[in-house]
Amino acid sequence: MFQDPSYSDAPILEPGEVTQPALSRIANGPKVHDCIHELQQVMKPFDAMTVGEVPSVYKPEDMLPYVHPDRQEINMAFEYALCTLDYTAGARHIARKWDLSDVRRVVGSWQKGMYELGGWNAIYLENHDQPRSVSRWTDDSERYRYDGPKMLALFETTLSGTIFVYQGQEIGMVNIPKDWTMEDYLDTATIDTVNMILSSSRSPLLKREMLDNALARARDNSRTPMQWNDQTNGGFSGAKPWMRAIPDHPKCNVEYQLADPDSVLSFWTEAISVRKQNKALIYGDYDDLLPDHPDILAYKRSYQESAFVVVLNWSKNVVQIPDGLIRSSGGIDMRRNNLFSFVAGLSIVATRTVLGAPTSDQLVLDSKTPRPLVIWHGLGDTALSEGISSFIENIKTVHPGIFVHSVQIPQGGSLDDERRAGFWGNAEDQGWAGCEQIENIPELQGGFDAMGFSQGGLFLRFYAQYCNNPPIKNLITFGTPHFGISALIPCPTPPTLTCLLAARAARSGIYTSYAQSHIVQAAYFRDTERLDEFYAVNTFVRDLNGEKGLGGDSNDKSQSHTQTISLDTFDDDDNEAILRVREEVRRRREDKKGRNGSGQGVGGLQNFVAVMFDSDRTVSPAQSSQFSTYSPLNKSEIIPMQDQPMYRQDWIGLRALDEKGGLVLEHCPGEHMDLGGAGGCGDRIVKDWVGWPG
Known part of the structure; x- marks a missing residue:
């Protein structure tokens, strides 16, 4: 709003090019706040919620003039710091290398900064101008196809602010396939960028790299038809839409995922439900727990008596959570089967999934009822x-x-x-x-x-x-x-x-057959000076610890001896039918104990x-x-x-x-x-x- 009266040139980001990214010249003009304040006065009688898009603002303190309640301008605004991490703002074909430390820095600064300064965040990962988050931030290949979107859903629903979910994000829609041609792209900005790259004097290798960057971040990626079912055009329309549907729509669609309790859509539903029930996930303090870890983003959300620990694996590797992370943070340790994306709360486990482990094993969010x-x-x-x-x-x-x-x-x-x-x-x-x-x-x-x-x-x-x-x-x-x-x-x-x-x-006689079968303490009496006797006759703690089979030939004798002991414990009449029942019980028990006795x-x-x-x-x-x-x-x-x-x-x-x-x-x-x-x-x-x- 309002052009800089000097009409100065934008800074040179691409030497040798005729045009340059110029967001700094077309956004956040000198009279923008006067205009927004005037608009807000019009909206105020309607008790309307207002949200703005504020490009070229990358720090909470620069956003504050737009969103602080005392300013009476807008309630919240979309920041651009996270969505431009992987490219130069205004130049999608110029890739920028990023790693988890960049995500951690941006998220931490906005989560803590807006809270401390009195502002409010608008949380988003996708919109009509951004590529699909699954393809952008995770691996959207078949192996991780539905783990990545769950991890990102968990990420978004555990941050402070108001959540914005773009159509298709809730089912994990992905970017346009790489085998589509330029005829499938409709966005003029993408087409102009591609033509500029092709007509430039760059080397063929660099052109290919820049084209890949531009198409991976093209706005058309998020503008394909919404996938409602497995029918033609993903059920969006019986008529020919402006773009064809992504080929995976027979499974990646709303109807299919509504019937699947392990789907991305079900995951989102549960995550939002848990968020709404727990103020710590909306209003809580944000504390980074692993500021230097290359693969894990871990943070604690705490509010009054409630606290949650969020652990997200952003890599494709199976990684180990550092010892003591959860317990030292006041949360709960859930480190089973190398599943590292979950919320562990003092009163509720919200969810757990994994990005990059060999298999996906989701624990769906549960109620607050304590486990028995x-x-x-x-x-x-x-x-x-x-x-x-x-x-x-x-x-x-x-x-x-x-x-x-x-x-x-x-x-x-x-x-x-x-x-x-x-x-x-x-x-x-x-x-x-x-x-x-x-x-x-x-x-x-x-x-x-x-x-x-x-x-x-x-x-x-x-x-x-x-x-x-x-x-x-x-x-x-x-x-x-x-x-x-x-x-x-x-x-x-x-x-x-x-x-x-x-x-x-x-x-x-601790190792007599009578003591072993009639005295409970004898069943776990393990005298290290009499181990041969222990291995020969004990069947309780020996087998629990997998020591069945130790002690040489004497242990072979113990097997028949053990059978005699187990049968002698019954007081029934020794008729043939009862003996068969006893033998069947003994056999089933031995099967459960397994070869080394440890089950x-x-x-x-x-x-x-x-x-x-x-x-x-x-x-x-x-x-x-x-x-x-x-x-x-x-x-x-x-x-x-x-x-x-x-x-x-x-x-x-x-x-x-x-x-x-x-x-x-x-x-x-x-x-x-x-x-x-x-x-x-x-x-x-x-x-x-x-x-x-x-």
């Missing part, structure tokens, strides 16, 4: 004891609406039955009973988190490795002897008769949080809670998890889980099962790892 939790108590406790009940109430206070199930063995038994089962019984039979109990709870069918106290953590790992349907998402264990114990867990003070009798029986391992977990009590004098060694053991040669020496054959050779998937960031080794400072009271490590872990949306 299963608790398995420890030795000598009961499912609804005073301590467990108090802990559950605390969890429900932190995560309102959460469903919690506390495992009871035997189900429906008395308190005395439960306490006795903690000491006496066949550990494997109790594990299978827990599987059956959990599998039949309707509220858990979509998956759940699990928290095990002391030996209860072994039973939950048993479930994760041999059953896991419905699946455990996050497994948290407190002081659990994952690699067994080398000394019996002492009885409480004063001791119960049940505990004293179990301890006496165990000491009389499916821990690879099905999203996260495995193993908590060690630093002053633990109950579990021996305390480091067993994090898969470390005494050395067979010297009990004063601890062999750490990373040096264990089961970790190095990855017998149960622990190493793989660790390498993708899913194994978390936490510490509590007190003695065994000392959770620290209010504000202690127990509360912290509950806040960090429990209550993610279901």
